Amino acid sequence: MAKPKIRFKGYTNDWEQRKLGDIYGSIGNAFVGTATPYYAEHGHFYLESNNVKDGQINHNAEIFINDEFYEKQKDKWLHTGDMVMVQSGHVGHAAVIPEELDNTAAHALIMFRNPKEEIEPYFLNYEYQTDKAKKQIENITTGNTIKHILASDMQEFVVDIPKYEEQKVIASYFCNFDHLITLHQRKCDQAKKLKKYMLQKMFPKNNGSVPEIRFEGFSNDWEQRKLGELYKKSSEKNDGSISMDRNITVATMQFKEDVKVSTEDYLKTYYTFNIGDIAFEGHQSKEYRFGRFVENDIGNGIVSHIFAVFRPIVDYDLQFWKYAINNESLMQRVLSRSTKASTMMHDLVTDDFLEQKFLVPSVKEQERIGMFLSNLDNLITLHQKKCDQLKNLKKFMLQNMFV
CATH class of the missing domain: 3.90.220 (Adenine-n6-DNA-methyltransferase TaqI; Chain A, domain 2)
Known part of the structure; x- marks a missing residue:
């Protein structure tokens, strides 16, 4: 029995240690094998380890499979609220299946399905991001060049959990953290894209003598x-x-x-x-x-x-x-x-x-262009700094709001 250092008001009970196999009715592998012959240009999104990172599902590299292969995996489709964990490579990274990915097929992931009791999956998702959980996963990892974990080991994996209501409050708190981080990262990325675009447009190209975009009041050719x-x-x-x-x-x-x-x-x-x-x-x-x-x-x-x-x-x-x-x-x-x-x-x-x-260009036009691009860099730095601050605060809270 134990309690975290930082808790929301109104919660005082000890947390319990539970095996994941006692919480989930099904902990097993998604499809393991070669799926390449079933790839399709358009079809069903195929969730793979590349899409699971830092507690979230990304679509940076999307693979699609055809109808026939998708239907063959019907008994392993993932549903809203199920969890997945990377079992090879960057092992231990996990994510919760959101509503828009209900009935998704997956490849080479450990799946946590059919909970036997009320459990907040996002709570567990954040617990896996704590240093303690990462160390536990490291202890059951095998392989030198490529790391692996087994579904059978995850059935015996012990987690510390509070009552369901406290799970929900903690999960909501960290979800809001992630939304804030994503917001500032998006603003940072947008500013970087704008800078890249303006670097192309604010300087002459293709043997031209003037740029496509100029500040008002400047019309002379560049020398x-x-x-x-x-x-x-x-x-x-x-x-x-x-x-x-x-x-x-x-x-x-x-x-x-x-x-x-x-x-x-x-x-x-x-x-x-x-x-x-x-x-x-x-x-x-x-x-x-x-x-x-x-x-x-x-x-x-x-x-x-x-x-x-x-x-x-x-x-x-x-x-x-x-x-x-x-x-x-x-x-x-x-x-x-x-x-x-x-x-x-x-x-x-x-x-x-x-x-x-x-x-x-003239020195005056140089000054306007330089100031504009410098301000963009300051904006990028501002959002990146805010992102880093939020990530550090999130890391601190992860270590203190879990047992």
């Missing part, structure tokens, strides 16, 4: 300039006066002071990297085929000598160039003509880079 008219190569070394606490990690544009430097002389091999300077990072990726430039917008510091650093030589708006110089649709043409491939990287050819041409 074509050589990058050598805008930036110069900087080889200014640290004279030893700048310590390692001003070391900047180019990949994340953050100060990183815990880098070990063998001698003071080695510290002097670092380049000075002032605010407004840009540095080339040659790692190729899906987002950046030929590497990328990043602008220092966090403050004066130093950077490893492996990076090519360039310093602005004209009036500019810091925020505008932060987005312009890192914009793949603008820079891909520039870098394809001024880099050479090496193992997993691209090396920048400085002379070729400085000869490339770039369309530039």
Whole structure:
């Protein structure tokens, strides 16, 4: 017998320990085997482990099956309020079947059906997300490369449960938490999509001299300039006066002071990297085929000598160039003509880079564009921070509202 640290007012009874096999009349596997021959372009949604994550059912990757195969699994159809749990891979992740997925067929999941008593499935769903339950599941997990749990082990799995009314109150509380997290995540994703769209529309493309979307009051063509008219190569070394606490990690544009430097002389091999300077990072990726430039917008510091650093030589708006110089649709043409491939990287050819041409608006238009995109980033950060705060609070409450 035990009680949680945090409870809703009016509940004082001890919680009971129960085996899941005593709560559910049926704990068993969904279809196990090859279902690929029965896949259909349109048909019945087939619930798989990829769709079950963090207590929820997602539709990120949907599989559909034909009528014949669906009907053959009628005795294993899932109904509203049933539970499923991932049995291979990210084991232990569970979800409750919502009303819109009543009569759903499933593949390679453990199914919890036919409760013998009144039980709130969403309560159990949140209990599985506690550290205690995760540890219990880890103890019955087998396999090295791919983890597995068995339906028979889940029948013996012990949970702590209060009376039904308290189960419902706790489940409702955490459901509201998830709705709030989803709301802010959706707003964050929407802001990211808007930013991506505006990055495409607020800069000229397809040999044009003006962008598709402009702020009122700006109508002049953007001016074509050589990058050598805008930036110069900087080889200014640290004279030893700048310590390692001003070391900047180019990949994340953050100060990183815990880098070990063998001698003071080695510290002097670092380049000075002032605010407004840009540095080339040659790692190729899906987002950046030929590497990328990043602008220092966090403050004066130093950077490893492996990076090519360039310093602005004209009036500019810091925020505008932060987005312009890192914009793949603008820079891909520039870098394809001024880099050479090496193992997993691209090396920048400085002379070729400085000869490339770039369309530039007036400083006033730069300021408007830079401010707009910066505000979008602030909005994204705000919603992401709120999401993270809610997730941390949810985690805290999960550890304190369950036994």
